[in-house]
Amino acid sequence: MATKRKRSFFxxxxxxxENLEEWAEELGERLLERPSWNQKTCTIEPLRDIMVTPTEVxxxxxxPYTEESTIKVKPxxxxxxxxxxxxxxxxxxxxxxxxxxxxxxxxxHCNTRIPVSVEMDKMEVRFKKGILEVRLPRKHGYPIPxx
Amino acid sequence: xxxxxxxIEKKEIPLGAVMLFGFPDVGLVGVIAASHLISExxxxxxxxxxxxxxxxxxxxxHEGLPHSPIRIFGNHNILLAVSETAIPADVxxxxxxxxxxxxxxxxxxxxxxxxxxxxxxxxxxxxxKVFAAASSQEMLKMLQEKEIEILQEGYMVGPQAIMLQRCxxxxxxxxxxxxQCFLNYPDPEAAAEVLKGLASITGIKVxxxxxxxKGEEIRLRARDVMRRTQQEMSKMKKTQEYDIPLYIS
Numbered sequence: 001m002a003t004k005r006k007r008s009f010f011x012x013x014x015x016x017x018e019n020l021e022e023w024a025e026e027l028g029e030r031l032l033e034r035p036s037w038n039q040k041t042c043t044i045e046p047l048r049d050i051m052v053t054p055t056e057v058x059x060x061x062x063x064p065y066t067e068e069s070t071i072k073v074k075p076x077x078x079x080x081x082x083x084x085x086x087x088x089x090x091x092x093x094x095x096x097x098x099x100x101x102x103x104x105x106x107x108x109h110c111n112t113r114i115p116v117s118v119e120m121d122k123m124e125v126r127f128k129k130g131i132l133e134v135r136l137p138r139k140h141g142y143p144i145p146x147x
Numbered sequence: 148x149x150x151x152x153x154x155i156e157k158k159e160i161p162l163g164a165v166m167l168f169g170f171p172d173v174g175l176v177g178v179i180a181a182s183h184l185i186s187e188x189x190x191x192x193x194x195x196x197x198x199x200x201x202x203x204x205x206x207x208x209h210e211g212l213p214h215s216p217i218r219i220f221g222n223h224n225i226l227l228a229v230s231e232t233a234i235p236a237d238v239x240x241x242x243x244x245x246x247x248x249x250x251x252x253x254x255x256x257x258x259x260x261x262x263x264x265x266x267x268x269x270x271x272x273x274x275x276k277v278f279a280a281a282s283s284q285e286m287l288k289m290l291q292e293k294e295i296e297i298l299q300e301g302y303m304v305g306p307q308a309i310m311l312q313r314c315x316x317x318x319x320x321x322x323x324x325x326x327q328c329f330l331n332y333p334d335p336e337a338a339a340e341v342l343k344g345l346a347s348i349t350g351i352k353v354x355x356x357x358x359x360x361k362g363e364e365i366r367l368r369a370r371d372v373m374r375r376t377q378q379e380m381s382k383m384k385k386t387q388e389y390d391i392p393l394y395i396s
Binding site: 049060 | 270271329330331332333362363364366367368370371373374377
């Protein structure tokens with residue numbers, strides 16, 4: 001009778017991480033498979049990027065054609081920020097030669113989830129060359145003494 | 148697999164032209180630069196297009212008519228291959244092989260890829276540098292004479308990397324021009340710089356002022372292509388270009 005080899009702890013961990021990677025890839029693709037605009041709310045979603053360093057999280061958002069004075073960055077909870085910014089003028093689909101959709105947009109809008117614990121109240125924001133940069137210091141635990 | 152990629156010619160193709168590539172990559176530098184060349188150069192028109200089942204089932208509609216997402220524009224001395232969609236990472240080899248073989252059959256005298264090199268804190272830079280890598284010592288020497296800085300060490304990932312390696316193997320003169328740019332955001336300023344570099348190498352000169360004036364509009368319009376390109380760049384491990392190579396002599 002064939003005996004089934006018992007899976008080691010490391011096999012289980014490996015499998016867990018493989019599944020996690022597959023899930024993350026699938027989720028990324030699914031998130032992409034939707035329009036970057038919302039006709040109901042008249043908003044468009046900006047391109048954005050998150051970088052996690054040992055000391056801080058840096059979120060950058062591409063906000064071309066916006067007025068700096070209209071940019072708002074608002075913490076929604078302990079790990080999500082909401083970003084809105086008004087465009088200099090209303091953009092219509094037909095500005096891009098598209099006539100089969102109707103609608104106009106005047107606001108960039110996105111909610112961004114921060115992947116690690118941060119100190120929201122110490123947020124620093126700057127805007128340069130149409131790029132918004134949000135810096136959030138990471139929360140730290142306590143140091144473990146080295147014996 | 149390159150047999151699965153066909154280049155359909157619509158017009159007579161000039162022999163001995165310079166072949167340029169503007170494909171979606173970091174900062175969409177190549178695509179924005181190519182699109183500007185098409186709008187500024189005289190007598191340039193679509194001369195050929197790519198037909199391949201390796202590409203996603205996709206066409207681009209312009210004025211109600213279907214077009215391949217990968218097309219070749221040309222005039223008497225230029226052939227410009229441009230893609231209006233992100234090229235899936237797993238088909239870059241056969242796509243580039245087919246284009247290079249086709250260019251070789253048209254006896255192109257040089258191939259130049261227009262692209263970017265990502266740099267952190269790009270928004271803080273006032274001036275953007277243009278670097279180049281070449282397929283041979285002779286081409287490197289020519290670049291140095293034109294005072295274009297050589298990308299001495301590092302990794303290159305994407306269509307321009309394949310082009311350079313293939314051309315080096317075939318002995319076909321080739322250059323990859325790379326302007327410092329944003330990794331994940333469309334960068335018309337970088338496209339303008341790469342076009343200035345192209346002008347100093349080939350004499351193909353266009354006015355880049357409109358590109359800079361309309362920069363914000365271009366960034367707004369290019370968001371969706373950038374979004375798709377980000378995904379393909381991530382699949383081909385594009386951030387490896389930030390890595391320091393281990394030099395093996």
